[in-house]
Amino acid sequence: MQHKPKIEPQPMLWFAKDLPNLISLVGLGSALLGIYYAILGVYPAAMIGLIWAVVFDWLDGRVARKMSGRTNEQREYGAQLDSLIDVISFGVAPAVLLLSVGGFRPQFLIGGFVILAAAVIRLAYFNTFGMADSSTYRGLALDNNVIILVAFFALRPVLDASVFLIALFGLLMLLATLNVAPIKTPKFGGNWYFAIVGYAVVMSALYAWQLITLTS
Secondary structure (H helix, E strand, C coil): CCCCCCCCCCCHHHHHCCHHHHHHHHHHHHHHHHHHHHHHCCHHHHHHHHHHHHHHHHHHHHHHHHCCCCCHHHHHHHHHHHHHHHHHHHHHHHHHHHHHHCCCCHHHHHHHHHHHHHHHHHHHHHHHHCCCECCEEECCCCHHHHHHHHHHHHHHHHCCHHHHHHHHHHHHHHHHHHHHCCCEEECCCCCHHHHHHHHHHHHHHHHHHHHHHHHC
16 A cells, blocks of 8 residues: 655744744744843833733734635644743743842742743643633633733832732732633733733833933
């Protein structure tokens, strides 16, 4: 019996240059900037990078749904790429923020691990079982972590450093719990994208002002 020759897939970079995937990679770059400035302790710049990572995470899906002629392989690759980037943007980045605000003291490694573990457990479950239905997630979606964190960090200049650190730790542990909790949360799509863009613009302006005051 003659076997059919195995069909080789397109090269890796052929998939990466697909427009939605390029947008995903721009979001990854934004998350990297956020992580970089979090390590340096320049938190206003970190917040700007992270909130735009959310914007690009929402944008890649909108663009993918509007494009015609994409192959199943392109869609599957895009889903995997998006999921892997989510680990960085919404798992690694909040963990690094906690470690940075905590002065990279080893006792905060447990908190960082909880954040990362919740992120990968949630994404593995989502990749296996998908959404509860077309408009509902199981657990709190990871991008909400950064949306909430960006608002929370606006309180940092007015709170005592130790109070802020305790509150940040508690908030991140709560979010990690909600990420994997057996609850249902709505998927914000459609015109909510414009709301998140507006939110990103407003918060970026706030943190840009904080950066100016820091350097003046």
